[in-house]
Amino acid sequence: MIKVVSEGVIAPKGFKAGSVHCGLKRSIKNHDIGIITSEGPCKAAALFTTNQIVAAPIKYSRKIVRKGTAYAIVVNSGNANACTGEKGYKDAETMARLTAEYLNVSPDKVIVASTGIIGRPLPMKKIQSGIKKASMGLCNQHINAVNIAKAIMTTDTVPKHIAVKTRISGKGVTIGAIAKGSGMISPNMATMFCFITTDASISLNTLRSCIKKSVEHSFNQITVDGHMSTSDMVAILANGMAYNRTLTSKSGNALVSFQKALDYVTLHMAKAIVRDGEGATKFIQVDINEAKTESDAKEIARRVAESPLVKTAINGGDPNWGRIISAAGYAGVTLDESRLCLSINKIMIYKNGLPVTPIPKKLLSEMKKDEIKIQLNLGMGEKSTTLWTCDLSKEYIKINAEYHT
Amino acid sequence: MIKVVSEGVIAPKGFKAGSVHCGLKRSIKNHDIGIITSEGPCKAAALFTTNQIVAAPIKYSRKIVRKGTAYAIVVNSGNANACTGEKGYKDAETMARLTAEYLNVSPDKVIVASTGIIGRPLPMKKIQSGIKKASMGLCNQHINAVNIAKAIMTTDTVPKHIAVKTRISGKGVTIGAIAKGSGMISPNMATMFCFITTDASISLNTLRSCIKKSVEHSFNQITVDGHMSTSDMVAILANGMAYNRTLTSKSGNALVSFQKALDYVTLHMAKAIVRDGEGATKFIQVDINEAKTESDAKEIARRVAESPLVKTAINGGDPNWGRIISAAGYAGVTLDESRLCLSINKIMIYKNGLPVTPIPKKLLSEMKKDEIKIQLNLGMGEKSTTLWTCDLSKEYIKINAEYHT
Numbered sequence: 001m002i003k004v005v006s007e008g009v010i011a012p013k014g015f016k017a018g019s020v021h022c023g024l025k026r027s028i029k030n031h032d033i034g035i036i037t038s039e040g041p042c043k044a045a046a047l048f049t050t051n052q053i054v055a056a057p058i059k060y061s062r063k064i065v066r067k068g069t070a071y072a073i074v075v076n077s078g079n080a081n082a083c084t085g086e087k088g089y090k091d092a093e094t095m096a097r098l099t100a101e102y103l104n105v106s107p108d109k110v111i112v113a114s115t116g117i118i119g120r121p122l123p124m125k126k127i128q129s130g131i132k133k134a135s136m137g138l139c140n141q142h143i144n145a146v147n148i149a150k151a152i153m154t155t156d157t158v159p160k161h162i163a164v165k166t167r168i169s170g171k172g173v174t175i176g177a178i179a180k181g182s183g184m185i186s187p188n189m190a191t192m193f194c195f196i197t198t199d200a201s202i203s204l205n206t207l208r209s210c211i212k213k214s215v216e217h218s219f220n221q222i223t224v225d226g227h228m229s230t231s232d233m234v235a236i237l238a239n240g241m242a243y244n245r246t247l248t249s250k251s252g253n254a255l256v257s258f259q260k261a262l263d264y265v266t267l268h269m270a271k272a273i274v275r276d277g278e279g280a281t282k283f284i285q286v287d288i289n290e291a292k293t294e295s296d297a298k299e300i301a302r303r304v305a306e307s308p309l310v311k312t313a314i315n316g317g318d319p320n321w322g323r324i325i326s327a328a329g330y331a332g333v334t335l336d337e338s339r340l341c342l343s344i345n346k347i348m349i350y351k352n353g354l355p356v357t358p359i360p361k362k363l364l365s366e367m368k369k370d371e372i373k374i375q376l377n378l379g380m381g382e383k384s385t386t387l388w389t390c391d392l393s394k395e396y397i398k399i400n401a402e403y404h405t
Numbered sequence: 406m407i408k409v410v411s412e413g414v415i416a417p418k419g420f421k422a423g424s425v426h427c428g429l430k431r432s433i434k435n436h437d438i439g440i441i442t443s444e445g446p447c448k449a450a451a452l453f454t455t456n457q458i459v460a461a462p463i464k465y466s467r468k469i470v471r472k473g474t475a476y477a478i479v480v481n482s483g484n485a486n487a488c489t490g491e492k493g494y495k496d497a498e499t500m501a502r503l504t505a506e507y508l509n510v511s512p513d514k515v516i517v518a519s520t521g522i523i524g525r526p527l528p529m530k531k532i533q534s535g536i537k538k539a540s541m542g543l544c545n546q547h548i549n550a551v552n553i554a555k556a557i558m559t560t561d562t563v564p565k566h567i568a569v570k571t572r573i574s575g576k577g578v579t580i581g582a583i584a585k586g587s588g589m590i591s592p593n594m595a596t597m598f599c600f601i602t603t604d605a606s607i608s609l610n611t612l613r614s615c616i617k618k619s620v621e622h623s624f625n626q627i628t629v630d631g632h633m634s635t636s637d638m639v640a641i642l643a644n645g646m647a648y649n650r651t652l653t654s655k656s657g658n659a660l661v662s663f664q665k666a667l668d669y670v671t672l673h674m675a676k677a678i679v680r681d682g683e684g685a686t687k688f689i690q691v692d693i694n695e696a697k698t699e700s701d702a703k704e705i706a707r708r709v710a711e712s713p714l715v716k717t718a719i720n721g722g723d724p725n726w727g728r729i730i731s732a733a734g735y736a737g738v739t740l741d742e743s744r745l746c747l748s749i750n751k752i753m754i755y756k757n758g759l760p761v762t763p764i765p766k767k768l769l770s771e772m773k774k775d776e777i778k779i780q781l782n783l784g785m786g787e788k789s790t791t792l793w794t795c796d797l798s799k800e801y802i803k804i805n806a807e808y809h810t
Contacts (some may be wrong), residue, residue: 397797
């Protein structure tokens with residue numbers, strides 16, 4: 001049983017958050033730096049962008065996470081600290097060190113994350129005073145839960161947070177999360193920020209394996225614009241304060257319960273990112289079924305979901321299904337036209353390689369809905385995948401042609 | 406010496422063209438079916454889309470071209486005859502047979518091509534009467550050269566044609582071409598229509614090798630929206646009426662002259678397609694230098710050119726170069742950040758992994774220009790590539806969200 005509760009990352013026992021506006025974003029109302037921390041030490045696991053060009057905080061945090069223990073995450077928005085050379089790396093180190101000082105922990109127990117414009121040095125005076133103020137405000141009140149979610153936003157239009165409760169070997173275990181992401185979203189490893197906290201007691205290896213599995217079917221299966229960021233990170237902190245019997249790979253049903261709750265959180269957050277995709281007016285689910293291999297299915301799903309012609313057709317409410325079929329055709333996967341069947345919102349429009357004629361009238365009204373479900377059956381095997389994306393609108397162009405540098 | 410001349414596909418000796426409006430496009434002023442033909446038999450070579458889902462005329466024409474001889478190309482716009490099953494294939498055959506009858510040649514000597522909406526059966530009555538009228542109007546007058554270029558247009562805003570003259574072993578040889586393409590343009594084999602005629606005398610194998618080489622560095626190096634069409638075709642007909650000594654792989658300088666003239670034609674047409682890209686306001690050249698392999702360079706060029714974030718930044722005249730670097734980073738090619746150097750219109754803005762500060766003022770005025778040249782040096786080797794693309798504008802969304810089906 002999974003129960004959704006409030007308070008996001010501070011819902012699990014022993015976690016606090018604090019955030020302030022330090023001057024990276026223009027409006028003083030918008031928080032731009034924050035800290036999430038646990039009373040006690042946490043097992044820490046994370047997945048990072050697979051981009052060859054990674055931001056300084058990713059380079060730094062990779063090292064921290066490899067050791068498997070952390071007390072805190074410090075994160076800023078408005079500046080990605082990417083393409084900033086050695087100075088950038090030192091600035092990330094300084095963020096960790098300052099946070100560690102205020103929390104009275106060792107500096108190698110702090111994960112650092114930054115998001116925003118690429119190629120600008122971090123204004124360290126602002127950052128320094130921000131970290132100080134944020135650490136002074138660390139608390140587990142409702143307003144802190146909301147503000148930390150806002151503090152990581154860039155072009156996001158809504159804060160994204162969730163928490164769920166489940167029972168594991170008789171103990172209540174809570175998982176909380178905040179996420180950000182709207183543009184530069186493309187599925188490959190973690191593609192945005194998601195910081196997850198839990199009071200579950202769990203071994204480091206099991207935590208690593210759980211988060212990897214969970215990301216595979218959530219954040220790795222979303223795309224907004226096919227552009228992979230330099231700063232993506234999904235990190236989880238587990239402080240063990242639920243005092244359940246420690247989860248390991250041999251925990252059977254207890255581990256299944258934890259994985260399910262974690263999957264619920266990551267999928268919820270992944271979908272929230274797509275719904276808030278830059279300029280998005282529609283939420284699109286792409287189901288590819290009957291593929292020979294899962295990787296075939298994923299390749300096709302991605303081509304369909306990233307085709308600007310498919311995305312604009314859906315934006316216009318136009319049942320131009322030929323664009324879906326032709327996008328599937330250039331995924332580098334062998335297809336047999338005469339086995340293909342395509343449905344949109346459960347209305348079959350292309351069956352065994354032939355258009356359904358006349359075009360079902362109901363299709364036009366379905367195309368006007370906010371949620372579009374594309375289902376393509378390949379007839380080549382038994383593997384499936386599901387990927388989530390959004391449409392491509394004039395608003396996306398406006399946001400990205402005018403977003404300053 | 407290559408000299409540009411007029412008259413497009415009918416510039417070479419012995420070629421005629423004819424086209425009419427038969428009712429596939431709405432306005433009676435817009436021609437939508439046409440024929441290009443030679444007085445004598447031609448060596449024929451072609452490259453086709455690598456999409457797994459191909460239009461019926463592609464399936465038909467592949468067979469014809471394999472035999473190496475043709476007299477004519479019949480082409481319609483407004484309907485792609487794709488995803489139309491067996492009926493579609495028969496309709497393509499019928500188009501070839503009718504054309505052959507009017508030209509008094511064998512039906513297996515006619516190449517067929519169709520472009521337009523996917524998934525609609527061809528209205529064969531209109532096609533039949535169109536082929537009849539177009540064949541009656543076959544001629545080598547200026548108006549025919551212009552009209553055949555217009556007859557293959559879909560969302561194109563300008564007709565695209567060229568002809569060049571060169572000298573080969575003392576004889577004047579002419580190459581002419583028409584092309585279409587504006588959306589669904591992504592580099593992989595031939596990505597649009599280009600029909601090329603020449604009066605050169607050339608062996609079939611040499612013709613095949615020349616066109617393949619030429620396409621590799623022209624049509625395969627352009628992208629508008631990354632969506633590969635089901636109907637792409639580049640075809641060349643060579644009727645030998647220039648009576649030069651027949652070109653073979655052993656023709657040395659004479660073959661070099663022919664290849665140069667052909668490359669001039671294909672590159673001109675490829676660039677014309679990008680300049681007329683759907684909604685395009687800027688012409689973008691992406692140069693990737695100092696790569697370890699050509700394939701690395703191409704992979705990076707494509708990621709940069711197809712990133713909607715790069716394309717919208719250029720649309721907005723925004724020197725947001727971090728988007729270029731981050732797109733290069735997800736091409737699956739190993740990079741060393743500290744060796745990267747990026748210039749836009751020859752202004753260096755990122756040098757050995759560090760931003761050039763302050764940002765050169767001239768960059769802002771350069772970003773407002775119609776032509777943007779991105780040059781990224783990887784410092785990993787000695788291979789290079791050049792790819793051409795256009796920006797992504799609100800107009801692209803308008804065209805494609807509203808283009809009817």
